[in-house]
Amino acid sequence: MQDVARLAGVSTITVSRVLRQPEKVKPETRDRVQAAVQALGYVPDLIAGSLSSRESRQVAAIVSTLAGSIFASTVEGLAQTLREQGHQLLLGTSEYSAASEEQLIATALSRRPDGLVLTSGDHTPRARRMLADAGIPVVEVWDIPEAPFDMAAGFSNVEAGRAITQFLVETGRRRIGFIGGQHEGDQRGRLRHQGYATALKEAGLGEPRSIADSTIVSMVERGARNLAMLMDRWPDTDAIFCASDSVALGALSEARRRGIAVPERLAVAGFGDFEFAGDFGLGLTTVRIPGRAMGAAAGRLILDRKRGAPGMVKIVDLGFEIVRRGSA
Amino acid sequence: MQDVARLAGVSTITVSRVLRQPEKVKPETRDRVQAAVQALGYVPDLIAGSLSSRESRQVAAIVSTLAGSIFASTVEGLAQTLREQGHQLLLGTSEYSAASEEQLIATALSRRPDGLVLTSGDHTPRARRMLADAGIPVVEVWDIPEAPFDMAAGFSNVEAGRAITQFLVETGRRRIGFIGGQHEGDQRGRLRHQGYATALKEAGLGEPRSIADSTIVSMVERGARNLAMLMDRWPDTDAIFCASDSVALGALSEARRRGIAVPERLAVAGFGDFEFAGDFGLGLTTVRIPGRAMGAAAGRLILDRKRGAPGMVKIVDLGFEIVRRGSA
DNA sequence: CTCGGAAATGATATCGATACCATAGTTCGT
DNA sequence: ACGAACTATGGTATCGATATCATTTCCGAG
Structure with missing residues (x-):
């Protein structure tokens, strides 16, 4: 200089x-x-600049994983929003472990980010304390927690599970099953299941028919095997809600293998609206989640707060959308 | 302190x-x-530490996109390798534009990263100069360029395209088409096509039958429409190689819609081995790319160089693998 | 007991920018 | 023509750590 x-x-x-x-x-x-x-x-040299000005113009994000197309678009939306406003993204992946999330939070904070984006879920007490001490804006994305740590941008998994189940009921289905299964430490599948069970009860449709075998690693394989188990156990099932589109894909394949007609004999609904679910692909009825928008909203929340925008919104519910295609 | x-x-x-x-x-x-x-x-405070010690313990990565499951696993592999060795990841997404890549390189360099990871492809002259001036390790991932800027970790798209085409030939196919299409500025599809054309020539199978309409944004839709165009133009085609699994998915759907039996009448091969391609999903014959491994290798190359490991390898060819499933 | 050399610790300058306050130059109203 | 109120620019301290070199402490051999 x-x-x-x-x-x-x-x-x-x-x-x-x-x-x-x-x-x-x-x-x-x-x-x-x-x-x-x-x-x-x-x-x-932004390192020197950050030290001097006491603002780093970076935002850290910690996600469980980038694979499986779940968080990738959210991270992308975040990265773009930050970039447009002269900020950069520091990324860490926690591989679904709260312990390594804690570790990542510590190292992220040592970079003195201007904000932090986390996927909602369990955070260790130490992690929470560090966040509180850091005194920077924190946004939880994806599921909107009941008691957000600070801010949140996402939707309600419970409501989404309930809505898609109601949709199946409205289209005349009565014996609706659920297949899915959750990673340990990942409560998303559990929340969707909760919405499903609620909808069943509201419609007076009896006990849930759920299979959630988590011994199988691949979601697609899990979908196939769990559908098999479910149909063996409750052969008269006329619809299933799958905890993710990947699971639904496996279920669809298994249904075809068994000669079960979709949607005539069995309606299949997924979750996520992945690339392969569209009309030119599987034609899967599913729940569309605003992946990119959640990232963009998270970025805006942090940057607005940084600017000291008054009377700020802390929770942004971006909702979800049921996309009807051929499978249900 | x-x-x-x-x-x-x-x-x-x-x-x-x-x-x-x-x-x-x-x-x-x-x-x-x-x-x-x-x-x-x-x-x-790592900002102060970095300023003082003149090493930032961060590595920057600039990828075209995270969506579409193409680079996500590479970024994840990179993030993990870095984390294991006490480094952090700074991420930027260029949205397939060489101009915004240049911009991102500039801002990334102002964080004084210890290394930089780029997806291979076109870089502007200014970008190349900045990289040279920065004097830090640079790794290009995915396609191994003919003249790498510095180091590279990836595979050969041309060889992969050639290999899968040869595979189709070996399984008795003779009238092999190609569908795909590239983003502007993204030469991956082009390279795969080049391998395809080479293999055809080597086998003495006449002119390429290629459709690469890039007016359609969705890869899946492109697969469906391009298959339709290709079959209309060359009705006797008995195999197609698709530039990506997403394209192949669209093609498979279209084939089913038209009542074309796969693989009996038409063999379909994809590229990428995406999640949905597996045996419990589409059962798609495809080329598996070492996504995570490329990221991990890139991280190792940078960290090894930083440590001054002597006689270092600069190019890591991680190869690819043809995965035979039901579709071809 | 003494001395050499290693181990442990400390004082100070420094990394490269920006914050803060001061100063010089400019414009304009009356 | 004069001072008020800006505008444009500069000098210096500072951000929070680490590098470098100096100093002190400790240990065992002779």
Whole structure:
């Protein structure tokens, strides 16, 4: 920066101003400085800048996983929103473990991010304390927790599970099953199941028919095997709600293998509206989640808070949408 | 840090040592310092640390997109490798534009990362100059470029396209088509097509039959529509190689709609081995790419170089694998 | 008991920017 | 023509750690 200043015949602070608040510098001085920046190929050091200004212009995000197309679009939406507003994304993946989430939070905080985005779920007490001590905006994305830590951007898994089950009821189905299964420590499947069970009870449709075998790692395989188990146990089942589209894919394959007609004999509903679910693919009836929008909203919440926007919203419910296709 | 030092009755530099090189501090002093750290909930400031030590312990990655399950696993593999070795990941998404890649490189470099991971492809001249000036390890992932900028971890799209086409030939197919289409600025589809064309020529099978309509945004829809176009134009086609599994999914759906028996009448091969391609899903014959491994390898290349490992490998070819399933 | 050398610890300068306050130059109203 | 109120620019301290070199402590051989 000194080199640039010398070449432009100004002081370092003026160079800094040209880069950060150009409108405060006289146009011709500005041009001279910018020319010097170009000529020297000067790249400012944000590490030093952050230390000095006490704002890092980075936001950390900690997600369970990027694979399986679950959080990828959320992270992408977040990254883009941040970028548009001059911020950067620091990413960590916790692999569905609350312990490693705690670890990641600690290292993320040591970068002094201006905000933190977490996938909602269990956080250890220590993690919560660290977050509180850090005093930065925190957004939980995906499921909106009953008692958010700070802010939240997402939807209600319970409501979504309830809605899709109600949809199946409305289309005339009466013996509705559920297949899914949750990762340990991941309560999403559980919440969707809860919505399903509630809807059944509300419609007076008897006991839930649920299979949630978590011994199988692949979601698709789990869908296939669990459908088999479910149909063996309750052969008259006329609809199933699958905890994710991947599970639904496995179920659809198994149904075809067994010669069960979909949707005539069995309606299949998924969750997530993954790429393969569309009309030109599986034609799967499913629940569409605003993946990208949740990330973008999280970014906005953090940046608005940072700017000190008054009377701020803390919870953004982006809802969900039932997409009817051929399978139900 | 001063508070911790005072509480432990040592100087700040000793606190720093306890955190960074514990073995250089006498065990009892170390315990005292660690107790103080705990008691005060002290979280070191890596921004200051980075400025002082001139190493940031972060690695930046710039990928075109996270959606579509293409790069997500690579990023995840990278994040994990870095984490295991005490480094963090700074992520940017360029949305398939070389111009915004350039922009992202500039902002990434201003964080003074210890290394940079890029998806291979076109880089602007300015981008290349910035990278050269930065003097940090750079790894290109996915396709191994003919002239890598610095290091590379990936596989050959051309070879993979050639191999899967050869596989189709070996299984008795003679009139093999290609459907795909590339994003502008993304040469992956083009390279795969090149391998396909080479294999055809080597087998003496006449001219390529390719449809690559890029007007359609969704890959799945593109697969469906392009298969339709291809079969209309060359009705006797007995196999197709799709530039990605998503395209193959669309093609499979369209084939079913038209009553074309797969694989009897038409063999379908995809690319990528996405989640839905497996035996419990589509049962798609495809090319498996070492997504996670490429990320992990990229991380290792950077960290090894940082450690100054001598006689280093610069190119890691992780190959690919043809997975035969029911569709071909 | 003494001395050499290793182990443990500390004092101070420094990394590269920005905050804060001061100063010089400019505009304009009366 | 003069001072008020801006605008444009600069000097210096500072952010919170670590590098470097200096100093002290400790240990065992002779």
